[in-house]
Amino acid sequence: MRRRAANATGEPPVRMYHxxxxxxxxxxxxxxxxxxxxxxxxxxxxxxxxxxKTTLLExxxxxxxxxxxxxxxxxxxxxxxxxxxxxALRRHVGVVFQDFKxxxxxxxxxxxxxxxxxxxxxxxxxxxxxxxxxxxxGLQHRRFHHPRxxxxxxxxxxxxxxxxxxxxxxxLADEPTGNLDPDLTIEIMDLIVKASTRGTTVxxxxxxxxxxxxxxxxxxxxxGGRIVEDVPAMGAALGxxx
Amino acid sequence: MNRxxxxxxxxxxxxxxGIRSASTTSLMAVLTIAIVLVLVGGAALLxxxxxxxxxxxxxxxxxxAYLEEGLSEAEQRDLVERVAAAPGVERVELVTKExxxxxxxxxxxxxALLAGLEENPLPASLEIQLRPEARTAEAIGILEASLDxxxxxxxxxxxxxxxxxxxxxVSMVRIGVVAIAIVLGMAALxxxxxxxxxxxxxxxxxxEILALVGASRTFVRVPFLLEGTLQGLxxxxxxxxxxxGAFEWLQxxxxxxxxxxxxxxxxxxxxxxxxxxxxxxxxxxxxxxxIMALVGGRT
Numbered sequence: 235m236r237r238r239a240a241n242a243t244g245e246p247p248v249r250m251y252h253x254x255x256x257x258x259x260x261x262x263x264x265x266x267x268x269x270x271x272x273x274x275x276x277x278x279x280x281x282x283x284x285x286x287k288t289t290l291l292e293x294x295x296x297x298x299x300x301x302x303x304x305x306x307x308x309x310x311x312x313x314x315x316x317x318x319x320x321x322a323l324r325r326h327v328g329v330v331f332q333d334f335k336x337x338x339x340x341x342x343x344x345x346x347x348x349x350x351x352x353x354x355x356x357x358x359x360x361x362x363x364x365x366x367x368x369x370x371x372g373l374q375h376r377r378f379h380h381p382r383x384x385x386x387x388x389x390x391x392x393x394x395x396x397x398x399x400x401x402x403x404x405x406l407a408d409e410p411t412g413n414l415d416p417d418l419t420i421e422i423m424d425l426i427v428k429a430s431t432r433g434t435t436v437x438x439x440x441x442x443x444x445x446x447x448x449x450x451x452x453x454x455x456x457x458g459g460r461i462v463e464d465v466p467a468m469g470a471a472l473g474x475x476x
Numbered sequence: 477m478n479r480x481x482x483x484x485x486x487x488x489x490x491x492x493x494g495i496r497s498a499s500t501t502s503l504m505a506v507l508t509i510a511i512v513l514v515l516v517g518g519a520a521l522l523x524x525x526x527x528x529x530x531x532x533x534x535x536x537x538x539x540x541a542y543l544e545e546g547l548s549e550a551e552q553r554d555l556v557e558r559v560a561a562a563p564g565v566e567r568v569e570l571v572t573k574e575x576x577x578x579x580x581x582x583x584x585x586x587x588a589l590l591a592g593l594e595e596n597p598l599p600a601s602l603e604i605q606l607r608p609e610a611r612t613a614e615a616i617g618i619l620e621a622s623l624d625x626x627x628x629x630x631x632x633x634x635x636x637x638x639x640x641x642x643x644x645x646v647s648m649v650r651i652g653v654v655a656i657a658i659v660l661g662m663a664a665l666x667x668x669x670x671x672x673x674x675x676x677x678x679x680x681x682x683x684e685i686l687a688l689v690g691a692s693r694t695f696v697r698v699p700f701l702l703e704g705t706l707q708g709l710x711x712x713x714x715x716x717x718x719x720x721g722a723f724e725w726l727q728x729x730x731x732x733x734x735x736x737x738x739x740x741x742x743x744x745x746x747x748x749x750x751x752x753x754x755x756x757x758x759x760x761x762x763x764x765x766x767i768m769a770l771v772g773g774r775t
Contacts, residue, residue, distance in 0.1 A: 239500040268674070295688075317693070318693065321687075321690045321691060321693075321695075322690065323690075323691045324687075324688065324689065324690035325689075329688055333687070335681070335684070335685050336685075337681070337682055337685060339493075339497060348685065348686065349690070351482075351486050352616070352686065352690050352691040352692070352695050353479070353687055353690070354478075354479030354480065354482040354486075355482065356478055356479070356482050358481065361523050366700035374479040396689065402692075466528070
């Protein structure tokens with residue numbers, strides 16, 4: 235397996251200390267948030283729109299810089315990362331969005347391969363890994379299709395395959411099932427949960443309470459940019475692991 | 477190492493994909509560069525040929541000194557010796573009045589023009605062959621000044637003024653070509669930069685996704701640089717083809733015209749190295765335009 239250095243020491247892959255993010259003076263998208271997420275843990279972020287779920291995820295994959303506080307992702311201080319170090323961090327962090335963010339002019343295989351292309355993975359290796367990933371999400375037969383010919387659920391599975399093809403240590407998903415019907419929602423969530431059982435740390439932002447209840451994972455509830463509730467996973471409450 | 481080759485291959489395929497996906501704007505950039513280089517290349521070819529005609533004049537350049545009437549043979553021979561000793565002179569030939577008349581009749585084809593004249597109106601002259609290093613308008617001027625005071629010399633042929641004027645014209649055209657090249661080059665640069673900038677905006681989604689999956693700045697930027705360079709290369713090649721076609725087409729008429737004016741003229745196309753320079757200039761324009769776009773763009 236690849237790159238597990240940061241966690242080999244048992245350090246939590248995501249740590250935040252008194253982190254705030256403000257876009258305008260006096261108005262916080264995130265306010266004094268501190269948290270730790272352990273390796274392989276699955277965490278739901280929930281809360282109303284504007285509660286700060288997306289901002290929290292953006293801070294973790296360095297799309298935004300914190301206004302205050304420290305964020306350690308895989309042992310790296312995100313607040314101090316130079317522009318040239320951000321790509322290296324992102325190669326360890328897979329991200330999935332509600333709107334899939336697929337390239338319409340590329341095939342399913344090419345879309346998934348992007349994450350391998352950027353690190354110069356030889357074509358043959360890349361193809362076999364993409365095939366394996368697409369097989370695991372049930373889309374190997376669609377690899378030469380373009381995204382527009384796929385259903386929403388299939389597109390999200392492609393996006394998930396792209397996020398996972400690089401074997402990231404962290405998977406972030408921002409409302410990954412927001413555009414999907416209930417059956418497809420479960421299908422996608424099962425795939426994400428499966429990734430966490432292989433040791434990937436997963437954080438999923440959602441306001442779908444049925445999902446939270448169904449999977450019984452740790453829940454961080456945000457309100458007004460603050461964490462107002464941290465509910466441990468059901469298994470953890472009973473003394474089990476994440 | 478293998479990864480480096482993979483990344484280089486990807487950069488090229490992404491650049492080609494970029495050109496294909498914005499084929500109209502890419503074509504406009506190629507044509508702009510081609511037009512600029514056709515104008516600059518055509519003008520450079522003109523200067524190149526004007527200069528080589530000037531060089532040919534130089535090799536044939538001689539000074540003719542007309543002698544005063546009534547000089548004795550001994551005085552003429554004395555003048556020949558004194559002129560031959562002047563700096564820059566290789567050989568001096570005396571053309572007597574009689575020899576001048578014979579030449580005139582030979583050129584005119586008949587004596588009819590001289591029929592009404594009682595005596596030979598043509599002066600005797602000295603044809604002064606110059607050493608190679610003295611075959612310039614400036615050197616001739618200096619020689620003329622040194623011979624001007626010699627008794628027996630009446631006047632000099634006016635060839636020097638003509639050559640000086642021609643040399644001035646060549647140098648002015650050369651300056652003009654450089655000025656035009658700079659102005660048109662700047663215009664082409666801005667157009668290429670704009671084309672690449674448009675491509676950047678059109679592919680903002682792609683850039684965003686590349687950034688998400690951890691693409692380095694180099695990975696994102698190099699295809700755009702290659703795109704501009706390839707456009708420039710194509711523009712340069714197209715310009716070379718057009719200039720060559722125009723040269724081949726116009727050459728017979730131009731040669732005929734020049735033969736009438738200056739006696740004989742060999743026209744030359746660019747050497748292989750010069751032709752490559754034209755194509756490379758296109759690539760350099762494309763690359764510079766891309767750099768301008770990326771410096772101002774959001775990548």
